[in-house]
Amino acid sequence: MEIKRNILLNPGPSTTTDTVKLAQVVPDICPREKEFGSMMEGIRRDLVEIVHGDPNEYTAVLFCGSGTINIDVCLNSLLPAEKKILVVNNGAYSTRAVEVCQYYGLPHIDLSFPVDRLPDLAAVRKALQDDPDIALVYATHHETGTGILNPIREIGALAHEYGAAFIADTTSSYAMRPINVHEENIDFCMASAQKGLMAMAGLSFVIGRADMIRQSASCPRRSYYCNLFMQYDFFEKTGEMHFTPPVQTIYAAVQALKEYWAEGEERKWARHTRVFEAIHKGLDRLGFKDVVKREWQSGLVVSVLYPDDVNWDFMGVHDYCYERGFTIYPGKISAANTFRLCALGAIDEGDIASFFRVFKMALEHYGISVPVKYGKYSVGGGMGA
Numbered sequence: 249m250e251i252k253r254n255i256l257l258n259p260g261p262s263t264t265t266d267t268v269k270l271a272q273v274v275p276d277i278c279p280r281e282k283e284f285g286s287m288m289e290g291i292r293r294d295l296v297e298i299v300h301g302d303p304n305e306y307t308a309v310l311f312c313g314s315g316t317i318n319i320d321v322c323l324n325s326l327l328p329a330e331k332k333i334l335v336v337n338n339g340a341y342s343t344r345a346v347e348v349c350q351y352y353g354l355p356h357i358d359l360s361f362p363v364d365r366l367p368d369l370a371a372v373r374k375a376l377q378d379d380p381d382i383a384l385v386y387a388t389h390h391e392t393g394t395g396i397l398n399p400i401r402e403i404g405a406l407a408h409e410y411g412a413a414f415i416a417d418t419t420s421s422y423a424m425r426p427i428n429v430h431e432e433n434i435d436f437c438m439a440s441a442q443k444g445l446m447a448m449a450g451l452s453f454v455i456g457r458a459d460m461i462r463q464s465a466s467c468p469r470r471s472y473y474c475n476l477f478m479q480y481d482f483f484e485k486t487g488e489m490h491f492t493p494p495v496q497t498i499y500a501a502v503q504a505l506k507e508y509w510a511e512g513e514e515r516k517w518a519r520h521t522r523v524f525e526a527i528h529k530g531l532d533r534l535g536f537k538d539v540v541k542r543e544w545q546s547g548l549v550v551s552v553l554y555p556d557d558v559n560w561d562f563m564g565v566h567d568y569c570y571e572r573g574f575t576i577y578p579g580k581i582s583a584a585n586t587f588r589l590c591a592l593g594a595i596d597e598g599d600i601a602s603f604f605r606v607f608k609m610a611l612e613h614y615g616i617s618v619p620v621k622y623g624k625y626s627v628g629g630g631m632g633a
């Protein structure tokens with residue numbers, strides 16, 4: 249079967265291999281069959297192993313949904329009555345966690361910082377010191393909206409120092425940047441199959457401390473469908489998801505995990521790094537400026553400032569590239585006009601070289617001057633005061 253290969257430079261879903269795509273084409277099966285259950289057991293084990301979790305301490309719980317379901321599940325399920333959540337917020341995805349707190353009416357502190365900066369750890373400590381009711385600390389590892397990489401190890405250590413559990417949203421770093429849950433002080437992390445695993449959307453998972461999940465049985469049950477303990481407990485008792493799993497998506501995930509182990513953690517990260525460097529090189533050549541300081545970047549997403557050119561037309565450039573098999577993505581920063589190029593997926597530096605040939609043609613097509621121009625107020629490496 250011939251499947252057109254598109255290069256997705258958006259922050260997930262990512263470009264997949266044909267073998268992962270085709271793994272979904274299987275004989276129909278009822279997911280309550282043992283054969284299917286044992287497949288999910290294998291996935292759960294692998295998901296813990298990817299983040300080097302001790303299988304006696306950590307477990308993986310699968311959900312049918314996009315990555316946001318994990319944020320919802322962790323926040324609504326793990327908060328004891330009368331306790332509070334501290335959200336370390338320096339971007340769009342942590343803001344999403346704050347919104348989840350708001351929707352459930354969960355007591356929370358929105359500790360917000362500028363989106364192009366690292367969170368101030370002294371302020372995190374002070375918040376914990378000032379409020380002994382904080383039982384959960386939440387932070388985003390790789391803030392996909394800007395490409396910034398947050399110091400989760402330090403935030404997790406602070407949480408533990410003050411007796412709180414630590415939840416890290418690792419959706420856009422998991423299975424790309426090497427993560428060790430023990431070293432990073434992570435009690436709970438999360439991801440979905442369509443990002444680092446390079447599989448299909450529709451399967452998400454929380455990886456966390458099994459003892460804490462069991463303890464959370466006594467927390468208020470705030471959701472019927474999205475409760476972590478209920479889903480864990482059902483898995484433990486039956487080996488199955490509580491409700492219908494995304495059957496074909498799970499077959500793709502099994503294949504993607506095989507390919508993950510075959511490539512290996514180190515080689516995979518080296519490949520993403522090559523792609524990231526190639527993106528920077530291409531942008532530098534064209535004169536583009538990025539938003540976040542290089543040393544703070546995750547190595548997976550580059551947020552690029554729109555040039556100051558009357559002919560600049562993001563959607564036009566997007567469409568030009570899209571028609572030629574390359575997808576670029578708008579930014580997620582309210583204070584600046586940006587677009588993003590991401591190093592996720594089954595791609596390599598050769599694909600980035602091909603992309604920049606097309607991208608340059610798009611700029612020429614729209615009469616955008618190359619190298620691109622910036623006014624004196626739009627400087628790279630920080631969005632200014």
Ligand SMILES: *Cc1c(COP(=O)(O)O)cnc(C)c1O
Pocket residue numbers: 259260314315316317341388390391392417418419420440
């Ligand atoms: C992609 C992503 C999510 C989940 O987004 P969905 O659109 O629900 O899959 C959550 N957190 C981060 C950091 C992400 O990059």
